[in-house]
Amino acid sequence: MSLNEAADVSKFGGKAANLAILFQNKILVPEGMVVAVTGFDSQGGLLTSCREHIQEWLKAQPKGTKYAVRSSALNEDGQDQSWAGQFDTYLDVPAGSVVAKV
Numbered sequence: 053m054s055l056n057e058a059a060d061v062s063k064f065g066g067k068a069a070n071l072a073i074l075f076q077n078k079i080l081v082p083e084g085m086v087v088a089v090t091g092f093d094s095q096g097g098l099l100t101s102c103r104e105h106i107q108e109w110l111k112a113q114p115k116g117t118k119y120a121v122r123s124s125a126l127n128e129d130g131q132d133q134s135w136a137g138q139f140d141t142y143l144d145v146p147a148g149s150v151v152a153k154v
Contacts, residue, residue, distance in 0.1 A: 064088055065124050085109055087154055103151055110147045118144045121153040 061069045068086040075081050091102035123139040142153045 067124060083113075098151065098154055106151055106154065110150060113147065118146060119150050121145050121150060 064072075064086050071081050071084070085106065087098075087102060087106070091099055093099055121142045123141070145153050
């Protein structure tokens with residue numbers, strides 16, 4: 053996925069899109085990964101290919117890194133609605149637990 057794709061609100065939601073735009077404009081943001089809704093099956097389970105991609109990305113990160121895993125929605129905090137506080141956030145997640153939290 054390119055940064056231009058990540059900046060597409062319809063695919064990744066507003067928060068991810070805004071982070072991609074900040075990154076494109078050379079504003080320092082923490083490195084991260086976004087899992088699109090297409091990374092899940094119809095029951096909400098993480099697809100095997102997505103799980104493997106996350107695990108490969110994690111292997112390339114410095115050992116001992118802790119992660120924040122945040123669930124969201126494509127239309128979160130839109131003009132007509134706010135979903136603040138409705139989704140889960142996990143902080144200080146070790147690499148071995150990231151996939152389970154996703």
